Amino acid sequence: MKYSVTHEASFKHLEVYSLTPVGESTSLFVEFRDRLALEHPKKLTHLLECIKQLGDRGALIRLFRNEQSGSELLAIPKKNYKTDPTYQEDGQPAKNMLRLYCHRLNENVLFVFSGGLKTADDPLKCPNVKEHFLNGQEFCNAIDSAIRDKEIYWNEDVTDIDCSDDFIIEI
Template sequence: MNNFAHIKPIAQYKKVGYYSVCINDGEHSLFEEFIKEHTKKNEKKLDHILNWLKVIGNEHGAQTYHFRPEGETADTSALPPKGVDRKPQYTEYGKRKANNLRLYCLRANEHVVFLFSGDIKITRKAQHCPNVKSHFKLANQITKEIDNAFIEKDIAWNDDYTQIECNEDFKIYF
C-alpha cells in the first residue's frame, strides 16, 4: 500500500452526487484528469459520457441498469451503458454506434457515484486491453477500499442516504 487517495466532490445533480478521488497529494481527481485527457482527442465520445452523467444525475438516479458491469467485483462498473438505442445516443458519421470510451466508476447507491478514469477499450475484456487495463485495475482497487471504508464507517451516509460524510483528512490506502 504505497498510494493513498482522498475523496473529492465533483458535482451535485437533482438525484445523484458525483465524487472522485485524488491520488496521493494530487490536486486533480482521476475524473478531472480523464476529462482533461479526452477533451481534445475523444471530445464527442467524452461528451456522450458527460451527457449520461447529467441524465442519470437529473432524471433517473444511479439505477444499476445505467451502468456497464465490467469490474472484477459487482461494484465496479463503467459508463456509458450498453446499447446503441438508449438516450442520449452516440453517433459517428451520422450512424448510431457503440461508444468505446470507458469511464470506470463505483455506483455506491442510487444517489452516490464515484467517478474514476478510463480510456478507449479495444478488446472484449478490460483486463486484456492495453488502453484500459491500468484504469480498470486501479478502479477495482479503489472500489474495494471504498467498500471497506463504508463497512468500517470511515465513510458514512447522511440520514437519507443521498450524500456521504467523512473527515476532511480521510485517506484511502491502496
C-alpha cells in the same frame, strides 16, 4: 498510493465523487476528462451526457455496464447504445468504446475514477483500460471497506456520504 475523497458534482438525484492523489490538485476524474477532451472530444461529450442523465434520473443500475461478472466496478456509458443519450457516427447511433470506470454506492451516490478507449472485449486484455480497470476494482474495495469501518458514512436519508477532511484511502 494515497487518495482523498473529492466531491465532483451535484445533480437533482445524484452526488458524484472522485479520488484525488494526495499531494495533487487534480482528481482522477478531472484528469480523465481533460485527457479525453483532447483525444476523443465527441466520445467524451457523449459520456458526460450519460453522467448528466444519471444525475437527472438517479444512478439506476440499467444505465451502467458491467464489464466483469461479479465485480462492483461498473462503467459508463451504458450497454444499450441505441437509447438516449446516443453517440452518433455518420448520423447513426454507434457504440462508444470510451470507458469511465465507477463505483455506484446507490441511486444517489456515485464515485467516478478514470478510463480510456477500450479496444478489446476483455478490459484486462486492453492496454488502454487495463490499469484503470484494475485500479477501479481496488478503489471499490477500499471505499466499501471505509464504509464498513464508518470512515465514510451515510447521511440520515442515505442520499449522500461524508468523511473527515483528513480521511485518506490507501491502495
